[in-house]
Amino acid sequence: MSSTSVPKTTKSWTVQGSDGFESLKFSKDTPIPEISDYEVLASTSNFQTAENTRMYPFAQKDGVVPCSDGAGEVVAVGSKVSRFEKGAKVLTLFNQGHLGGSLDPLTVTSGVGGVVDGTLRQYGAFNENGLVHMPPSLNWLEASTLSCAALTAWNSLYGLKPLQPGQVVLTQGTGGVSIFALQFAKAAGAVVISTTSSAKKAETLKKLGADHVLNYKDDPEWGAKAKDLTPGKEGVDHILEVGGPTTMKQSLDAIKIDGVISIIGFLGGVKSEKQPSFLDALNHICTIRGVLVGNRVQFEDMNRAIEGNKIKPVVDEKVFTLEEAKEAYQYMWDQKHFGKLTIKIE
Structure with a gap:
């Protein structure tokens, strides 16, 4: 999609309840709220499936859009955004408030896909501080795997x-x-x-x-x-x-x-x-x-190391569509994957 077009709705999944994969609910036309001054709207070109939907022992809210890893293109920016421009390729930071140093009681509750709506959707609004630039040597599939595992x-x-x-x-x-x-x-x-x-x-x-x-x-x-x-x-x-x-x-x-x-x-x-x-x-x-993932400073250091050492993430040969999210979870639960499992969102 062109970086100049700004959609009004998005296809998305949410977690309703605590019944494992059955709690995943799909919507074809979820409204996209207007972005605030410091937010960007990104098209989620690819995302890497989260390890689970309700088993990890950290903060979660009902109705959240699941999954934390994502690579996408910025299609709109708030009036006070300074870190990104339209067309920038970005990756999500797992704990949105964990910019540097150690976690604290506040930043530990800012997890994407747990408290903050995640990446299992076509478009998502994120605070500019909760994103990093995508390493230019990686494609969308490869880059989408970096947010958590890497x-x-x-x-x-x-x-x-x-x-x-x-x-x-x-x-x-x-x-x-x-x-x-x-x-x-x-x-x-x-x-x-x-x-x-x-x-x-x-x-x-x-x-x-x-x-x-x-x-x-x-x-x-x-x-x-x-x-x-x-x-x-x-x-x-x-x-x-x-x-x-x-x-x-x-x-x-x-x-x-x-x-x-x-x-x-x-x-x-x-x-x-x-x-x-x-x-x-x-x-x-x-x-x-x-260990609960890492901070933005570490993310940026890691991305420089990936570029400098020409590291290529290992991505499973099987790629799912957004509509196939439940199948993707089952595939991973059955341990059929090698490396990271991805979904291509169009």
Whole structure:
């Protein structure tokens, strides 16, 4: 669509209730309110599907437009907007108020797709401060994957104790955060150990640069094996923990003294018979931190690194339409995707 045309309505999905995918409701003609002085109206050319609609333990409102990641073109700007012009290609910042530094009780409640209407629609109005410029080397599909998974990986590696060349990073599985962490770590000159349960996915991880790949089904005690692969068998410097309680014991077995375990999610469930206690962090002398995406300064730093290192996001070959949103969620829930799953919005 031309950047000079300003629509009055938009196709969109909203979350009504708490019944999983069945709570997704589609509308063909949702009115678009007038943008305020500091807002821009963007056409959402593509977006990356959120990991869930109602399972993440952060602020959400009923009737919200779901999904947080989006790449789009600015089609209109408010009277006092200074950061963007019509025609600019932009990406959404997950926590709209998280411009720099740490989260606080206010900014943690500004999540796109949770409290702020998200990107599962053709057009959306966003405050200019909650957007960043899209890296020019990426296409719409690639760029739409950066808002959450990429920035979470970047924050995990650089937000607390910045990754140094020659250090060891451990990633789990082949989801978006893990793949981005692998790419960022290799660009920084780190050694990467990855885990997976698939021989086919292991080969893809190696092609992406993983130095070692461990099959966690073949070797349930992969944590000790990962530690043995590190220099002097001292352990891993950075671990991106996506499994949660079911894999934390192995992460602790792999971590180096003063290493950092960044908790990203809980794909393995929220309970485990082998769930470590708080004392395990003390016993392993490490830092365990929860990570909720990242701030705008980090986003812009990451985008410069993507440009400078010619990093290309790994996007699943399957692309859905806006009307196929429920099918996209099911496809991801069934773990059929590799890398990031996208929807093309026209």
